[in-house]
Amino acid sequence: MHAESDERGDVVVPTTVKSTGELTEEPPERALGSRAPGFIKGSKTLHMSWQVGVFVVGLAVVGVGVVLLPLPGPGWLIIFGGMAIWATEFVWAQLVLRWTRRKVTEAAQKALDPKVRRRNIILTTVGLVIMAVLAGIYLWKFGFVMPWKIDQ
Template sequence: MNAESDEQRSAAADDIDDIAEPGKPLGSRAPHFVKRSRPLHLSWQVGVFVVGLAVVVAGVIMLPLPGPGWLVIFGGMAIWATEFVWAQLVLRWTKRKVTEAAQRALDPRVRRRNITLTVIGLVIVTALVGVYVARYGIQMPWKVSR
């Protein structure tokens, strides 16, 4: 029974290694003395999950409010990734997608399009501000007397 479960675990690990980045092992990064004791390791995982959950919830709250919501959410995911394989895989997928998007943004055609759209937007905003100033004038919010 033990040999079969060991084989299943190693087969699952091989499948995960195919998805993972080479050179970086997946799994718990808990200290060795924590991993040796099953109850201590389980307590460690619960603690990591609770702390990561608190950080992710804080990030979700910051999305509509002022604050770096997405940055805090990814910070919570990084906390989870210290213990959980699924979070490590999510972070690796996210890093890969962000890298691909950055490469696409550096494409000369995409850059030209973005610059063109920005210039057109600035011309429209400048025209609208000019029309507003011509129609209503510039009204200072304070009184200046000389």
């Protein structure tokens, strides 16, 4: 992908045409690379130490997110937070976050499409009706009795 840079060093994303026909300009993307302060980048040893520290902190945050995936908690949110920490230093993490942001934006745009919204509402309604029918059959057959017996 070829893009020009503006005076701030940000990448200027070309204007796109939405499905509605209107022109929109996407926000500029930041340049790839380390976002460490200048005095840290000046020393190779200090910069390497900084990168190791960022990697360890990001790894800890991603690890907590992975642990929270099967448990109650915001696992994916924490994992993306760890990826954002990594993205302050590592180009590969910046590219992963750009790809993820692009896919989430596409999914949000697709979800706002009237046809997709109508389909989702219909599927949700059908699912709720099926659940209500199953609950009604259960109550008709067994009454309001729990399916397990608790001896008191």
